Amino acid sequence: MFLFKKVKAGALQYVLVVSVIIAILILTFITLMHLHQKVKLKGVLYKKSIENVQYTFDLLETQKINNDNTTKNQLDNTTTTFKNWGIYKIAHVTTTKNNEFFEKVGLLGGFKQKKKALYLQENNKPLAVVGNTKIIGDANIPKLGIKRGNIAGTSYNSNTLLYGKSTLSSTKLPEIENISVLKEYFSSALLNSKVSFFELEEGKHFKNSFKKETLVYNSNYPIYLRNISLTGNILIKSNSNITIHSSAILEDVIVIAPKIIIQNRVKGIFQAFAKDTIEVKSNTTLNYPSALVVVNENKIDNNNSPEISIDDNCQIKGSILLYSTSESMNFNPQVHIKEKTTITGEIYCNQNLELMGTVYGSVYTNHFLTKQFGSTYINHLYHAEINSTKLPIQFCGLPLEHQKYTVAKWLY
Known part of the structure; x- marks a missing residue:
């Protein structure tokens, strides 16, 4: 009785090809999973950057803004630069989160909820x-x-x-x-x-x-x-x-x-x-x-x-x-x-x-x-x-006393 049987070279090549394909598929799957996680993290960080910028603009509506051009930090890695532009102010907010960068520029004017005639x-x-x-x-x-x-x-x-x-x-x-x-x-x-x-x-x-x-x-x-x-x-x-x-x-x-x-x-x-x-x-x-x-x-x-x-x-x-x-x-x-x-x-x-x-x-x-x-x-x-x-109701213009600033127009 023969314990060993001769295998044809073609079959070995077939097995080798299948093994390579499976390896490639596994490697591709792992790469896609890694890329998916990376894109997901990138999206989370970018979303967080957008949220930081929007939060900063919302915060401006509750604060008094000085007439001088100033730069101040509102959140970690978030910077607001102010510039006078006619009767308005320009706020340029930038934020960085793990190399994800986002910025927005708004034209700010004086705002009062209840307006007199x-x-x-x-x-x-x-x-x-x-x-x-x-x-x-x-x-x-x-x-x-x-x-x-x-x-x-x-x-x-x-x-x-x-x-x-x-x-x-x-x-x-x-x-x-x-x-x-x-x-x-x-x-x-x-x-x-x-x-x-x-x-x-x-x-x-x-x-x-x-x-x-x-x-x-x-x-x-x-x-x-x-x-x-x-x-x-x-x-x-x-x-x-x-x-x-x-x-x-x-x-x-x-x-x-x-x-x-x-x-x-x-x-x-x-x-x-x-x-x-x-x-x-x-x-x-x-x-x-x-x-x-x-x-x-x-x-x-x-x-x-x-x-x-x-x-x-x-x-x-x-x-x-x-x-x-x-x-x-x-x-x-x-x-x-x-x-x-x-x-x-x-x-x-x-x-x-x-x-x-x-x-x-x-x-x-x-x-x-x-x-x-x-x-x-x-x-x-x-x-x-x-x-x-x-x-x-959204109108804002001259900054009169006891008024806050809010966005009149997005410039970027």
């Missing part, structure tokens, strides 16, 4: 409402209250003077927390910060991330923005004036000059800072979060007056600010809002405001003033509407 400073004068005027929402008004007015035979058309609760106002408007920062936009110190300069070219598209240095174009001469696209972390400054044509596309940029003219049918999202005058022509649309800002520290009289003038049929979504240190009384409006123009946001004017259009949001002013039929009427609202109930 009106804050009229106490000047020992009542508010007179005339014509189709409506004030819808809570209001701070002078102790002499609201009364029915009459201009050239036109009286108040409604039975209710205020569609909301009234509270007495103070002899001062709520303070703007970053007003000192806003004044710096007209000083040369602004250009001494960490910036890079570039040259404007008509027909070009310039885009700059808020994760990079600010791009600046500075000129002593008038600037005419036409057939150009500017997006992001860009600042345009003139020591003369800036004119913006409807062919210019501006998004998230800041323009600075003593005088700024926004021509007919301009569409964009930007902040305009002027020392003296901002003129907005008809049919202009500025989307949220835009801002029109005049900060003037000269004495105001009837011959020398800063102003923001917005023509008819305009749509402005954002903040309008006229701030002057002058305490002298004058009889000219410093902010004019014409008929059929709608402001969705807020108007802050510590001088005289002539409101002929509609505000879906809040108005803060020292006096109302309107010029009709050759006469000047102090603290009169004529065919105007202020309605805080139509302002989106």
